[in-house]
Amino acid sequence: MFVVGLTGGIAAGKTVVSARLAERGAAHIDADRLAREVVEPGTPALEAIARRFGDAILRSDGSLDRAALGAIVFSDPDARRDLEGITHPAVQQLSQQRMREATEADPARVVVYDVPLLVEARGTGEFDRVVVVHAPRETRIERMVSLRGMDEADAVRRIDAQATDEQRLAVADDVIDSSGSLDETLAQTDALYDRLAELAAAKAGAAAKAAAADKAADPDNACASRITPPVRSQQPRADQPRPSSVSGRS
Structure with a gap:
């Protein structure tokens, strides 16, 4: 790879x-797109975020309210580090999966x-x-x-x-x-x-x-x-x- x-x-x-x-x-893999995917409803990352920051960061349909979460983490460095501790490993894992899929047919x-x-x-x-x-x-x-x-x-x-x-x-x-x-x-x-x-x-x-x-x-x-x-x-x-x-x- x-x-x-x-x-x-x-x-x-x-x-x-x-x-x-x-x-x-x-093969083009977009980190920003992956970051959105890992916090979609039903994902382990979104569940972990809700446990850490409360249901107030969720919309009525269960999706992430980015504005509400941003208001918390942008003013609190510790909260931002906690969020990164949840999302970064999830993005890392998904990116590795997408890379393997992209090169499965052609390793070069x-x-x-x-x-x-x-x-x-x-x-x-x-x-x-x-x-x-x-x-x-x-x-x-x-x-x-x-x-x-x-x-x-x-x-x-x-x-x-x-x-x-x-x-x-x-x-x-x-x-x-x-x-x-x-x-x-x-x-x-x-x-x-x-x-x-x-x-x-x-x-x-x-x-x-x-x-x-x-x-x-x-x-x-x-x-x-x-x-x-x-x-x-x-x-x-x-x-x-x-x-x-x-x-x-x-």
């Missing part, structure tokens, strides 16, 4: 990049895990590569104001609530510079996909050879397949040079 962590600040153009990668054949398929808060919450240790979609702060503010009709002060607050550009770039293996035209961004993304596909094929090939060697050495106990997990630092590397656009580290 070859898993790419895709992240970027608000209005950086991550949606464009993820859609293009999916068009090229990558690129899996793109779309994580807006990768730096802030997820960490980089489980990914073979980290891709950051980057546009300067001023460009993103302008996009939020002109394209989304957002007040400039509100746009600034939302950007400031996320990791800084420097923090994201410090963990990047590959950077897509989305500050130019759409065609330029798509061309960078196509070049990135070609490189990721090569790396994914190489990893799948190495795993297959290792599994065959295991089977030959001990046919009774060899695993049918072997997944080699990536080895990465869990913390952003502040002293790391900024990768050039679309040219990642090998």
Whole structure:
């Protein structure tokens, strides 16, 4: 399994990049969507949230009242940590399941895990590569104001609530510079996909050879397949040079 962590600040153009990668054949898994799935009515996570925070965070139909829950956790760090302790493991488990399903037919398929808060919450240790979609702060503010009709002060607050550009770039293996035209961004993304596909094929090939060697050495106990997990630092590397656009580290 070859898993790419895709992240970027608000209005950086991550949606464009993820859609293009999916068009090229990558499996796209959206962390935000999984986070909604794990708290649907009847799920263990929602039951645990209700036990911790009370039935007041539930709507009349049994679904989660996100506004009511947000009013609690955004003003109470301990409550927020309790919530994360419930939801993060559930999202982690579901994401691993979706990754396995996405690569069951093709172990060399690129899996793109779309994580807006990768730096802030997820960490980089489980990914073979980290891709950051980057546009300067001023460009993103302008996009939020002109394209989304957002007040400039509100746009600034939302950007400031996320990791800084420097923090994201410090963990990047590959950077897509989305500050130019759409065609330029798509061309960078196509070049990135070609490189990721090569790396994914190489990893799948190495795993297959290792599994065959295991089977030959001990046919009774060899695993049918072997997944080699990536080895990465869990913390952003502040002293790391900024990768050039679309040219990642090998």
